[in-house]
Amino acid sequence: MPAAQPAPLTLGPPATQAAPRTIVDIRNLTLTYQAADHPVYALSDVSLSISKGDFISLIGPSGCGKTTLMRVVADLEQPTSGEVTVNGMTPEQARLKRAYGYVFQAPALYPWRSVERNVTLPLEIMGLPKAERQARAREQLELVGLAGFERKFPWQLSGGMQQRVSIARALAFNPDLLLMDEPFGALDEITRDHLNLQLTRLWLSTRKTCIFVTHSIAEAVFLSTRIVVMSPRPGRILDVIDCDLPRERRLDIRESPEFQRIAHRVREGLMEGHSYDD
Numbered sequence: 001m002p003a004a005q006p007a008p009l010t011l012g013p014p015a016t017q018a019a020p021r022t023i024v025d026i027r028n029l030t031l032t033y034q035a036a037d038h039p040v041y042a043l044s045d046v047s048l049s050i051s052k053g054d055f056i057s058l059i060g061p062s063g064c065g066k067t068t069l070m071r072v073v074a075d076l077e078q079p080t081s082g083e084v085t086v087n088g089m090t091p092e093q094a095r096l097k098r099a100y101g102y103v104f105q106a107p108a109l110y111p112w113r114s115v116e117r118n119v120t121l122p123l124e125i126m127g128l129p130k131a132e133r134q135a136r137a138r139e140q141l142e143l144v145g146l147a148g149f150e151r152k153f154p155w156q157l158s159g160g161m162q163q164r165v166s167i168a169r170a171l172a173f174n175p176d177l178l179l180m181d182e183p184f185g186a187l188d189e190i191t192r193d194h195l196n197l198q199l200t201r202l203w204l205s206t207r208k209t210c211i212f213v214t215h216s217i218a219e220a221v222f223l224s225t226r227i228v229v230m231s232p233r234p235g236r237i238l239d240v241i242d243c244d245l246p247r248e249r250r251l252d253i254r255e256s257p258e259f260q261r262i263a264h265r266v267r268e269g270l271m272e273g274h275s276y277d278d
């Protein structure tokens with residue numbers, strides 16, 4: 001009998017175990033924050049199942065709980081009631097196993113570390129050898145179109161480039177799931193178009209499961225396989241819309257009748273849940 005091999009570094013379920021098709025399962029999730037003087041009803045009875053390879057956008061009015069929902073999946077908030085599993089694990093287990101990468105609204109890079117050393121930071125914490133850290137960082141920086149920028153510092157890059165560095169950092173430890181909280185919200189429209197294109201290519205080549213928060217209907221339709229439309233607070237799911245456009249998307253798909261039809265349905269959902277009287 002061959003000698004037992006040392007266990008490989010597990011970044012998700014063990015390789016021998018077939019990956020579960022459902023990556024994120026949310027059942028009857030309710031979350032109430034206890035603010036100083038009153039409860040804040042952030043989420044009410046949210047149920048959603050996200051399959052491997054899905055690109056899900058969460059869209060809804062400001063304050064409807066989109067970030068809260070992502071933070072529950074990431075084990076950064078605890079639900080008041082309901083169940084959430086990530087890769088078949090509790091959010092806490094998934095966090096400890098580094099099952100997801102998280103991209104915040106602002107790039108949150110360390111200004112004193114080079115681009116490469118920002119990307120290698122989570123790998124340093126995991127204790128990977130230097131050569132492997134560098135190889136992985138270079139690979140991820142190439143994926144986000146930043147090959148050649150390894151030695152630059154964040155302050156030498158544009159906002160869009162900084163956000164690409166934070167995506168590379170989130171991908172560096174090869175998580176199954178990528179959580180992105182309005183990563184392009186602060187960028188101008190042309191840069192945003194460019195990053196949307198790059199993100200679809202990245203998603204196509206890596207087949208990561210993505211949850212993406214946005215306020216832009218066009219961005220949601222362009223990127224997603226499914227769009228989750230949420231109501232004003234307390235956030236509930238109003239509609240889940242399949243985006244059955246071809247997976248390989250160019251920007252001019254936005255002119256197509258099918259794209260317009262989906263965008264219209266998202267807009268209708270948002271208007272239905274929202275009062276515009278004031």
Ligand SMILES: Nc1ncnc2c1ncn2[C@@H]1O[C@H](COP(=O)(O)OP(=O)(O)OP(=O)(O)O)[C@@H](O)[C@H]1O
Binds near residue numbers: 035040062
């Ligand atoms: N730690 C907290 N304590 C109390 N209330 C909170 C806390 N975090 C968020 N909230 C409130 O919960 C609600 C949902 O917030 P959340 O940030 O999830 O909304 P959002 O849909 O992501 O908003 P936006 O689109 O503006 O980013 C808001 O009313 C917010 O003020």
